[in-house]
Amino acid sequence: MRGREEDFIEVWRSRESFLNEVPGFTSFNLLRGKKEDGITLFSSHSVWESQMAFEDWTHSDAFRKAHAGAGKTSEGAKTMYAGPPKLELFEAVL
Numbered sequence: 001m002r003g004r005e006e007d008f009i010e011v012w013r014s015r016e017s018f019l020n021e022v023p024g025f026t027s028f029n030l031l032r033g034k035k036e037d038g039i040t041l042f043s044s045h046s047v048w049e050s051q052m053a054f055e056d057w058t059h060s061d062a063f064r065k066a067h068a069g070a071g072k073t074s075e076g077a078k079t080m081y082a083g084p085p086k087l088e089l090f091e092a093v094l
Contacts (some may be wrong), residue, residue, distance in 0.1 A: 005032070009030065012030045018065050019046070019066075022053075024050060024052075027047045029044075030042060
């Protein structure tokens, strides 16, 4: 929600991702997008050596540890989210 952007960024900055433990992980960025209808769009962007490396991560202990609290946000934190995350996958072609 507009006005909570810095709180949202801090949640991502301070979280334990465990990505550096995962083979094939290359990089991560939190991207801020446009503001529309009272909502600021954010996207978490990770780069992997291959699609298989990404898929392996989704079945790993590191993934389970990083997402153990998913859906268990406090009432105050819920005001930062417009809805559940949406997974979008892209393949680098150039």
